[in-house]
Amino acid sequence: MNLNKLTEKAQEAIVAAQQLAENRQHTQLEPEHLLHALVDQADGVVPAVLQRLGLDSRRLIQRLEVKLNGFARATTPGQQLYVSARFRRVFEAAQQEAERLKDDYVSAEHFLLAM
Known part of the structure; x- marks a missing residue:
């Protein structure tokens, strides 16, 4: 996973996803963390x-919250956060979308397409 090939907004979303997972003491970083972060970017392209698609961002966040509440939590504070296989697949699919579209950098849109 090459983070240097991400746009600034995509990097911000990854960091926000990690923080979300850590704040909830989740053991793994999942695509739902990233989607939550992307939808929550007030000035981002995903909202x-x-x-434009007629989807309610707040409703999506609510549904993501339900999903996130079901994820495993660390038994001890400060436990290392691991990247899940599902997250890796989304990351790789986003890279492939960027390549397919002949973009030099992976952006938030590529992550959305990958999900």
Whole structure:
């Protein structure tokens, strides 16, 4: 996973996803953490895309919250956060989308397409 090939917004989303997982003491970073972070980016492209599609971002966040609440939690504080296989697949699919579209960097849109 090459983080240097991400746009600034995509990097911010990855960091926000990690923070979300850590704050909830989850043991793994999952695609749902990333989607939550992308939808929550107030000035990001994902909320705008969802709005154009007629989807309610708040409702999606609520559904993600339910899903996130079901994830395993660490038994001891400060336990290392691991990247799940599902997250890796989304990351790789986003890289492939960027290549397919002949983009030099992976952006938030690529992650959305990958999910």
